[in-house]
Amino acid sequence: MSSSTNTESLHPLEIQVLKALGKQEGLLTDPQLVDHTGLAxxxxxxxxxxxxxxxxVSLASEKTTTYVSLTEVGTQFHQQASPLEWIVQSVKSAAQDGTSLTVKNLQTSETFQPTELSRAIGxxxxxxxxxxxxxxxxxxxGKPSPTSDRLRTLLNRVYEGPQPITDFSPDEQxxxxxxxxxxxxxxxxxxxDDHTERGYRLTPAGHSLIPHLRDGxxxxxxxxxxxxxxxxxxxNRIFRKYSISLRPPRLAVGRRHPYREFLDSVKHKLTSMGFQEMRGELVETEFWDMDALYMP
Structure with missing residues (x-):
């Protein structure tokens, strides 16, 4: 098959990726391909x-990096307060007002879940x-909470955007x-979350197609x-050709239900022993009773 024939079967998205790789002597990662092609x-x-x-195209490199990001709960903690900070502040405010708070008083608050507060209090x-x-x-x-202070520092830092977990100290991790x-x-x-960044480069077959790629x-x-x-x-339109040599999607082959197979197997064994199959209200009711009440 000629190179020109191969290019006719390429999807427009494939052509854009090939052109981007053809302009680079080295490899391009997924984010770099997004920048060079303008595609999603x-x-x-x-x-x-x-x-x-x-x-x-061949896979030239693969690197997995673990990133840390904020959840919606984390954003709320950053903008307001974590349970640790809220408890300390609430107890301080109550003392300044001449009152006191018990664990039960704190757990009746709607700000946090009782389980969150119990964990933070402990x-x-x-x-x-x-x-x-x-x-x-x-x-x-009056003694500071190292966990509360560290948590506030991490909330402020991760709020700026996802960051590799290796950028943090062992205690912070x-x-x-x-x-x-x-x-x-x-x-x-x-x-x-683990994010895998892959790098790709053209194979010899891909290099041979670059001069034949059409603009437009x-x-x-x-x-x-x-x-x-x-x-x-x-x-007046150009239709994209299809390659019939590609593997089609795999079809899931259906099969009988395991219980149905078991019933058929029992039926076959009984009839092979000389029993005759019959149909009637008594037999149907008996089998329905067994299926509904006793058989799993």
Whole structure:
């Protein structure tokens, strides 16, 4: 198959990615391809997938980086206060007004969930930032909470945008993981995600196609519509050719339900032993009763 024939079967998105790679002697990463082509990240990913299948582009590098970002809860903590800060401030304000707050008083607040407050109170007591006084009242000891201070620093820092977790100290990483979203607990200020950045370069087959890429290939159309047939404009349009050598989508083959297979197997064994199948109200009712009440 000639190079010109190969280019005719390329999608316009594939052509833009090939042109961007052809202008660079080295490799280009996903974000760089987005910048060079002006396409959306999803379009670049789709085009690169097609080109990899056609062996016109190869994967040259792959690097996974763990990033930390704020959740909606984290944004709220940054703009207002974390449970640790809110508890200390509430106890201080109550003391200045000549009153006192108990754990039960704090848990009736609608600002945070009772579970969040219980966790924060336990941590503040452990770090001796607050203590229980006579009658179960809470009072501030004047000793700072290292976790609260570190959490505020991290909220201010991550609020600027997602950052690699390796940019933080071991203690900060521990706090980030402690207050990150986990399965079964989504009400946390931080989210930790792995982002994989891949680099691509042209294969020899891809290099051979670069001189044959046409300008204006984006004007090709891949679908014949009733409007094109009606006004006859299809005669002056270029249709994108398809490659019949590509693998079609895999079809999921259906199969019988396991319980249905079991029933058929029992039926086959009984009839092979000489029993005869019969149909009647008594038998149907018996099998319905067994299926509905006793059979899993």
């Amino acid at each position: 990240a999803s379009q670049v990913s789709m085009a690169v997938g097609w080109l990899l299948t056609k062996d016109l 941590l503040l007591k452990k770090e001796e930032a607050i203590q229980l006084a006579t009658g179960g009242a809470l009072e501030v000891t 521990g706090t980030l993981r402690q207050y990150s979203v986990k399965r079964g607990n989504t009400q946390e200020p931080f989210r930790i 290939a984006a004007e090709e159309i891949s679908q014949l519509t009733p409007e094109l047939l009606k006004d006859g404009s299809w005669r």
